[in-house]
Amino acid sequence: MKNLRNLCLLYALAVCTMLPTGCIERPDEVPGPDGTAQGGNKYDYATTRDVPLNLDYARRGSKALFEIYAENPVDAGDGVLTLKPGVKALLRAYTDNDSKYSGVVNLPTAVSKVYVYSESYGFPACIGVDVTAGGISFDVRQLYEKAAGKVSGAVVADRTVTTRADAANPYNVQQLGDWTWEGKPLYILGTLFGQKPNLNIDPEYAQTPAGLMNRIQNVLMPGVDNSKYAMPTEVVNLNIAKDAHLTLVFAAELAGWRNAIGYYYYDTQNPPRTQAEFDALPKYVAFPNCTSFTTNFDDPDDWGSGSDDWTAPLFFGEQLRLNYFKGGKATDIFPAGTTVGWFMLPDAYEISTKNYPYTGKLDVTGSKHPARYSNNEFNAGNGRYMVSLYDKVSGKTVLGFEDGGDNDYKDVLFYVDADPADAIYDPERPTTDPDDEKYPDVTGDPVVGTLAFEDLWPSQGDYDMNDVVVGYSTTFTTDKDNRIVAIRDVFTPLHSGGKLRSAFGYQLDIPVTAVKGVKVENGSSAAGLEKNQDKAVVILFDDIEQAVARGPVTVEIELDGRLSMDKVTRKSLYNPFICVSDKGFVPGAVRKEIHLTNYAPTSLADPYPFGRNDDKSSLDKAGNPIGPYYYATSELYPFAIDLPVTDFRIPDEMVKIDVFYPDFADWVKSRGEKHKEWYKKSVK
Structure with missing residues (x-):
């Protein structure tokens, strides 16, 4: 120098x-x-510093792509979840085949909180996690524990649904049982605890078949018009070939609305042919509020909250044994020769937290949006709002619902577990395939x-x-x-x-x-x-x-x-x-x-x-x-x-x-x- x-x-x-x-x-x-x-x-x-990172999504047999951000990366404007422009991920990686990840991530030393984001179906969309002296750790079961603490005093919602079709209930919607004011069914598989009006339930979770969610995602691609899988009524609905038990399992929710999902059934050889005949069919609500306890788009730091005052009611894997009614009595066996269809009440579950006790109510009038059916002929303009896929590996039938207009058919995802499994096989139904389980670089x-x-x-x-x-x-x-x-x-x-x-x-x-x-x-x-x-x-x-x-x-x-x-x-x-x-x-x-x-x-x-x-x-x-x-x-x-x-x-x-x-x-x-x-x- x-x-x-x-x-x-x-x-x-x-x-x-x-x-x-x-x-x-x-x-x-x-x-x-x-x-x-x-x-x-x-x-x-x-x-910057290297920080240990440990994630466990508790979905055995499933692999997920996730990302780590130093700021909240999501926006839920108009009820549609999107990534904010210009936000960069610190890490993008796959979990292992049991949805676990153990590794390291490099962070600026000023970062004290990260956001774990995933577009993988059935996984939390965005969760805020503190950076501690031990690193970054997230286990989805922490959400379950938090939910148990937040809803332990849940009050059962009033039965506001009539038992027949009339002006107040034009779709003839029926309740299978009670649910909490936040919309958690108390008739799902599990163990009830507490006493009315403070009943709640400890769910019995289904074990999602290995790779199922990955195969679904590679068919019903995110951000893609998946209308080609929306088939005619006779393919979307389940035609029962043998007497069977039917279990409906909640798999994923990627919607901004509080949608209700339910089912109806009729004799396969004598389907409803007029609007009046179809309206007269009882429509049984399975899940009144299909909001999952996995994210709060506005504040991912507050895991699972729908707002400051209410808790999203569902977890992936919660399941419901469907009932068949004959002579006013319920049974869990659907007879051969029965067709099962599906309906959605979009954005129909209403929650009020203005006064305590808080209240929840299902709007069955269609005042916001008309009901949508798997029987396409009874939708306005013969619209197709549901898809049904057969998974070759697990033998499960997957149901995808569309609540809006983007036609991705993944706003709410369920699968049906039939016993025996071949009771609902339909060769015309679109399939997932082991070859669809792809994990690109x-x-x-x-x-x-x-x-x-x-x-x-x-x-x-x-x-x-x-x-x-x-x-x-x-x-x-x-x-x-x-x-x-x-x-x-x-x-x-x-x-x-x-x-x-x-x-x-x-x-x-x-x-x-x-x-x-x-x-x-x-x-x-x-x-x-x-x-x-x-x-x-x-x-x-x-x-x-x-x-x-x-x-x-x-x-x-x-x-x-x-x-x-x-x-x-x-x-x-x-x-x-x-x-x-x-x-x-x-x-x-x-x-x-x-x-x-x-x-x-x-x-x-x-x-x-x-x-x-x-x-x-x-x-x-x-x-x-x-x-x-x-x-x-x-x-x-x-x-x-x-x-x-x-x-x-x-x-x-x-x-x-x-x-x-x-x-x-x-x-x-x-x-x-x-x-x-x-x-x-x-x-x-």
């Missing part, structure tokens, strides 16, 4: 030692084996940030952190088992503030043999995978000044799949560095490398500078760096830093980073507890 720059730096340091307000208390030093200071500053200046959102280096190591620099500044954007592509198969990097040289020639590259914490191919675009002549390295090292350019003029460098790496995304993050995988020389970079030669604090040098790094001047790296008796402390200092300032932002304001020349960023000093002194986003507040 220029002599003037060095003189200014020496003068500044001298003033700093004389003025008590001009220096900041030095961080603790780590004693070496011989009692000398070795390892310097314990603080690694990290602005996943490309995550880019991990972005900015790297800044000082180039005078092992001596103190001017600590303006602008000698080499490089932005990065890293995208991982993983397979269904979360194995990394490809990485795409875009490195943007942003600033050259030093006078030495600095090359830039990075080391991946994987053996060279794990790399199947590397392609570098717009790099220097030295760019590419380095030889004579035990780990994969990629050089991008040999001169930062020229690189700034040349622009972004793209690196595409193909891996052999041995590395799993649940074991690593970008923070643990990437080890960026600069190579500094006044003569220029020589590929394959021993060189002076400058890395982030506590990141090890590559096998080509010159060990001589370690432990000299102001460097406090951990050394062995021969003076070689051995860790755990590398590129450490007993001063306030690091030799390099990694920031989780792309709009980092680069400090002016000769202006120390704690001057340009006033909160930097307190951040370091507090070991990162204060001013965790100091890099967002500069003096200009």
Whole structure:
């Protein structure tokens, strides 16, 4: 560097030692084996951290794609769940085949809550989870426990439904039994507890067949018009070929309305032919409020709430044995020769929390929206609002309901468990297939940030952190088992503030043999995978000044799949560095490398500078760096830093980073507890 720059730096340091307000208390030093200071500053200046992540959706035999966000990513405007534009996922991965995930996620240190989002059917859409000292942990059974606590004093809803078709009940809707004011049926399979009017039920949950929800999702695709599966009445309805028990199992809900679902039946050989005949059929309400206790779109932190005052009543797997009435008496056996149809009352369950006790009521008049039937001929315009699928693997019949106009037929999903299973088989019914259980490779959102280096190591620099500044954007592509198969990097040289020639590259914490191919675009002549390295090292350019003029460098790496995304993050995988020389970079030669604090040098790094001047790296008796402390200092300032932002304001020349960023000093002194986003507040 220029002599003037060095003189200014020496003068500044001298003033700093004389003025008590001009220096900041030095961080603790780590004693070496011989009692000398070795390892310097314990603080690694990290602005992100790797956090353990453990999820359990408790759906055995099901695999789900999920995402982690640092902010609430969902919007439920007009009752339709959508992702907010511009919100980026920190992680995108699959659970295992039993809907569990155990891994790690990298978070900015300022993040204290994350949002677990999934579009997989039958899984919570969005849940807010605190980041604790033990990491991030979510078990869907926590929702069950919370629900039990919130609805323990549920009051049974009044029976407001008449027992015949009239002006107040034009569809002849009937109740099978009581339900709580929030719309939870007390006649589902389970154990009742409490006494009227404070009855409730401990449900007996069905075990969803392995892979069923994945197969459904690959047929009834999200965001797609699935009308081709909406078949004629005789295919959608269930034609009972043998005497059978029918159990209706709640599988998923992806609607913004409080929809009611029910069934009706008639003699297969004598179906209703007129509107009057159809209206006279009793329509039995199975589930009056098909709202699932898995999300609150407006506030995912409040798991399962429909609002501040009421609790969504249903969980996936809750089940109901359907009743057949003969001579006024109920039986759970449907005789052969019976056809079972389905109906929906869209957005029909009304809840009032203005006065206590709160009340719930099912609107059976169709005042908001007319009833919708699987008998298409009795819908306005012969509309088709339901689909029926046969799952070849499990033998279950899947029912999908459409409450609006997007025709995805997944607003409410049930499946029917028939005993015997072949009692309702229909060869004309659309099917799911084992081949439909597909798990495509996943490309995550880019991990972005900015790297800044000082180039005078092992001596103190001017600590303006602008000698080499490089932005990065890293995208991982993983397979269904979360194995990394490809990485795409875009490195943007942003600033050259030093006078030495600095090359830039990075080391991946994987053996060279794990790399199947590397392609570098717009790099220097030295760019590419380095030889004579035990780990994969990629050089991008040999001169930062020229690189700034040349622009972004793209690196595409193909891996052999041995590395799993649940074991690593970008923070643990990437080890960026600069190579500094006044003569220029020589590929394959021993060189002076400058890395982030506590990141090890590559096998080509010159060990001589370690432990000299102001460097406090951990050394062995021969003076070689051995860790755990590398590129450490007993001063306030690091030799390099990694920031989780792309709009980092680069400090002016000769202006120390704690001057340009006033909160930097307190951040370091507090070991990162204060001013965790100091890099967002500069003096200009």
